[in-house]
Amino acid sequence: MTRPGPAALDLELPIRELPSPNWDARPSGTPIDMLILHYTGMPTAQAALDRLRDPAARVSSHYVVDEDGAVWRLVEEAHRAWHAGVSCWRGHDTLNNRSVGIEIVNPGHEWGYRAFPALQMAAVCDLCLGILGRHPIPARNVVGHSDVAPDRKEDPGELFDWPGLAANGVGLWPAVSSHDADAAHDVSAALRAIGYGEGDLSVTLRAFQRHWLPGAISGQADAATRTRLHMVAMACGRA
Numbered sequence: 001m002t003r004p005g006p007a008a009l010d011l012e013l014p015i016r017e018l019p020s021p022n023w024d025a026r027p028s029g030t031p032i033d034m035l036i037l038h039y040t041g042m043p044t045a046q047a048a049l050d051r052l053r054d055p056a057a058r059v060s061s062h063y064v065v066d067e068d069g070a071v072w073r074l075v076e077e078a079h080r081a082w083h084a085g086v087s088c089w090r091g092h093d094t095l096n097n098r099s100v101g102i103e104i105v106n107p108g109h110e111w112g113y114r115a116f117p118a119l120q121m122a123a124v125c126d127l128c129l130g131i132l133g134r135h136p137i138p139a140r141n142v143v144g145h146s147d148v149a150p151d152r153k154e155d156p157g158e159l160f161d162w163p164g165l166a167a168n169g170v171g172l173w174p175a176v177s178s179h180d181a182d183a184a185h186d187v188s189a190a191l192r193a194i195g196y197g198e199g200d201l202s203v204t205l206r207a208f209q210r211h212w213l214p215g216a217i218s219g220q221a222d223a224a225t226r227t228r229l230h231m232v233a234m235a236c237g238r239a
Contacts, residue, residue: 020060045165049074061073061074069123077100102128106156143171146211150196
């Protein structure tokens with residue numbers, strides 16, 4: 001997945017309108033400064049679209065991206081979609097108030113989790129770049145549902161291409177070099193510096209690893225995890 005940077009990209013991503021009734025007004029004066037990525041976690045795209053538009057379900061997102069790259073807009077960005085639930089990041093809670101939510105079609109861990117196709121990831125990248133061009137969202141605030149709700153969620157999961165997005169200007173992925181020997185001495189402090197809320201340390205570490213160290217989801221603060229924690233915390237401090 002190779003895309004030009006946000007300033008160079010001529011965003012003409014075709015978006016299909018499929019309005020959901022599940023939205024309300026954002027609180028006055030609250031900035032839109034977060035982008036939260038999810039997987040749908042349902043057997044099919046149609047099942048996910050039906051649920052996200054069902055008034056009885058009381059869930060929605062701003063966008064849905066199918067595996068073939070098709071994009072639907074369910075809720076206007078100016079409105080509050082109901083996608084994050086009980087959530088916390090960098091000292092803020094009730095993150096629906098301040099975020100744009102994208103649901104990415106994938107069966108998820110319950111229905112046969114699989115890699116995200118290249119066409120889908122390219123569409124996600126273009127969609128994110130457009131959102132970042134419209135709102136002052138820092139790179140450290142482009143996160144997964146599991147980051148903001150680690151005790152409840154696993155999405156978009158360890159197969160999601162965070163490095164590819166970051167290489168194209170969406171979110172963070174600190175590069176590893178032979179000089180990266182520093183490690184976080186205070187694991188909890190490093191997690192807070194990145195943005196994670198208070199909670200069970202092992203659960204939070206698993207969420208961190210699922211995003212930043214997907215080959216080693218142990219919930220343990222081993223040497224590799226401590227080194228990666230330090231790198232990500234430093235990058236978040238600069239973003």
